[in-house]
Amino acid sequence: MRAMSIDHDQGAAASPLGKPVAYRDIYSPELLFPIDRQGKRAEIGIEPGRLPFVGEDLWNAYELSWLDSRGKPVVALGRFRVPADSPRLIESKSLKLYLNSFNQQRFGELDAVHETLARDLGSAAGAPVGVALQSLAQWPQRRMAACGDALLLDELELDIDTYLPEPRFLEAGPAGDEVTETLCSHLLKSNCLVTGQPDWGSVYVRYTGARISREGLLRYIVSFRQHNEFHEQCVERMFCDIQRRCTPRHLAVWARYTRRGGLDINPFRSSGHFPAPEEAWDIRQ
Numbered sequence: 001m002r003a004m005s006i007d008h009d010q011g012a013a014a015s016p017l018g019k020p021v022a023y024r025d026i027y028s029p030e031l032l033f034p035i036d037r038q039g040k041r042a043e044i045g046i047e048p049g050r051l052p053f054v055g056e057d058l059w060n061a062y063e064l065s066w067l068d069s070r071g072k073p074v075v076a077l078g079r080f081r082v083p084a085d086s087p088r089l090i091e092s093k094s095l096k097l098y099l100n101s102f103n104q105q106r107f108g109e110l111d112a113v114h115e116t117l118a119r120d121l122g123s124a125a126g127a128p129v130g131v132a133l134q135s136l137a138q139w140p141q142r143r144m145a146a147c148g149d150a151l152l153l154d155e156l157e158l159d160i161d162t163y164l165p166e167p168r169f170l171e172a173g174p175a176g177d178e179v180t181e182t183l184c185s186h187l188l189k190s191n192c193l194v195t196g197q198p199d200w201g202s203v204y205v206r207y208t209g210a211r212i213s214r215e216g217l218l219r220y221i222v223s224f225r226q227h228n229e230f231h232e233q234c235v236e237r238m239f240c241d242i243q244r245r246c247t248p249r250h251l252a253v254w255a256r257y258t259r260r261g262g263l264d265i266n267p268f269r270s271s272g273h274f275p276a277p278e279e280a281w282d283i284r285q
Helices: 038-043 092-100 110-125 214-222 231-246
Strands: 034-036 054-067 073-083 088-090 130-135 178-191 198-210 250-257 263-270
Touching (some): 092 263, 110 130, 178 214, 198 231, 214 231
Antiparallel strands (some): 073 130
16 A cells, blocks of 8 residues: 655645545545644743643544455444654544545455554644544444533523634632532534634543633633634643643643534543543444
């Protein structure tokens, strides 16, 4: 199979987003379009090599198919874990195009598909990417996500008129009386950095520290409504703003974004104390 050649200096504007693209159905790893993370991280004050968080971007792929050695189609679910400390994220439309290029490609064994995905995605991201494949013949099961023990903020009665990120909404009470709690909202909406198309999601904030103003946090989440940024970048911006404004001792922020183009993206960022959330589907995924 062909080796992949990638220009890592390309910006988001050079991606296939918002442009007519002919679908290929024969394996084409060059379709993957990586984007350097540090450019947007510099905007929120993150210095190279000094990440204030750990985490990953969990991708679920629902439109994955190839041919077996006899030409019979195989379908599967794919799950890809891109580490937050990888130097590059992978643009979503390019991943969709890349996965579609498997459609008429023959693979003798499932392991060959797994190895191919791991190699190509790892090369694009600049770090090892976890790959898991599930055959639909096995009827894979996942639990539907719910707020669980989290407090849903969406029923708060508020007047809101700010729709670009405003960290000043974030406030915490006096230090001393620590709480550990999870707050969540289904009102997250941001827009694609390149096309401006809406991205919908649910966001969860788990922390230990002085109590964070629930009204302020909801106003802050809603303030992303007209903001243009990729999913991963929005979650990192939220993490950094909450950490700076509310100074919790421990913090985790994750989002489950609605499926689009056969993919959903679920970024998770943590100060290290809280583990990654369980694998589950949001109701809109």
